[in-house]
Amino acid sequence: MSKIVIGQYIPGNSILHQLDPRAKLLFVFFFFFLIFLANNTATYLVLYLFVITIILLSQIRLSLFLRSIKPVLFIILFTVILHLILTKGGEALFVTPLFTIYEEGVRQAIFIASRFLILVVMASLLTFTTSSLDLTDALEILMGPLRKVRVPVHELALMMSIALRFIPTLWEETEKIMNAQLARGANLDSGNIFKRLVAYIPIFIPLFLSSFRRAEELAMAMEARAYRGGVGRTKYRMLQYTYKDYFLIVIFLILVLVIGWLRV
């Protein structure tokens, strides 16, 4: 089984790493809406230019981005093929007995593929340059107003941090258990779906038991440190906006103006 990449923070000291996680989260959120405004070659070129610039600024290896594109490659190809075959308009570029590829189809296919690529790259840029702890911290603060309607924001954010912290540990554990059961002659990859299902039970049981034990230990450690909810809890690391974060607003406004001006 291949290694899964989640929570793929890459430590560094680039300008993107230094930005406040709240600012980054908000920027990416609004950027996702901005992508949908792009609808012609010029606007997509602007977006590409912007994304390439920040990739360079992030000082993160290009191969890592390629790795994060891989999981969505299928859906990209699927929509591209769909557009090539089904979208009509413009000149016929390529005629086969089964289908015809039109100019408009090619255009739409390229645009959609670009949109996917930019979305994925932006999302990975956020997770590459922001540690998952910072992300949940930012989320907790940004969701703060929801506390007014009795949403337990602090608890939910803490749960996300704990979950993120446990993923690598549990992944290792899962691999260990699988290897142990394989060594005992478990057969996970053959047989019909029901046989495979049954084969997974001996993996799930130790996984759940050991994770409950880990949870127990953590709960005990938290109690020993007198954890009692979010009220009045102070933070070790305080988030502080700097001029760089305000500069993001300027960049965003420029992008909106340029794309609003260039789009059809």
Place this chain on the structure above:
Amino acid sequence: MVSYSSSQTRKLVLLSVLTAIALLMQYLNFPLPLFPSFLKIDFSEIPALIGAFLFGPISGVVIELLKNVLHFLLSGSETGAIPLGQIANFIAGSLFVVTSVWISRKINGIKGMIIGTAIATILMTVLLTIANYYVIFPLYSYLINWTVTGEAKDALIFYGVAPFNLLKGVLLGLLFIPLYQKLFPILSMQVKR
């Protein structure tokens, strides 16, 4: 929230760990033979079901919610700022978890769990087919110019999505019931201590 009892801390941590397992399982998805390959099956509902059976349906919904929020934060979504896939997953998962727990609590024993997961499966299939037909597919076609309409859409929903959800529910039930029978005596002891 003045008194924060130790059982609350324990519950909070247990639900977090179950969320982590759910997220892990969501990443370990695999396509089923004979189905379009964007319909992938995963067992991320199992931890939510366990949480719901131990602490009540709300806990199951919380696990489903956090799982999808984290999934969105960690891998984004093909539909941009509106995470359509994650929202659909959240609704389907919550529906399944809440229904099966609710019915299992009315009818005691293994019979209740079988009936519960069966009804949950049917309910999930029916409601998701409706949601796909009227909301999710149109939204997808709007957001990513996905041009599946007319006969192709009907075929994809009635021969793809609907049987897929049905099969997913059945598989979840088949996996969850024996798992829970084995785990419950140990887990409930740990939780109630």
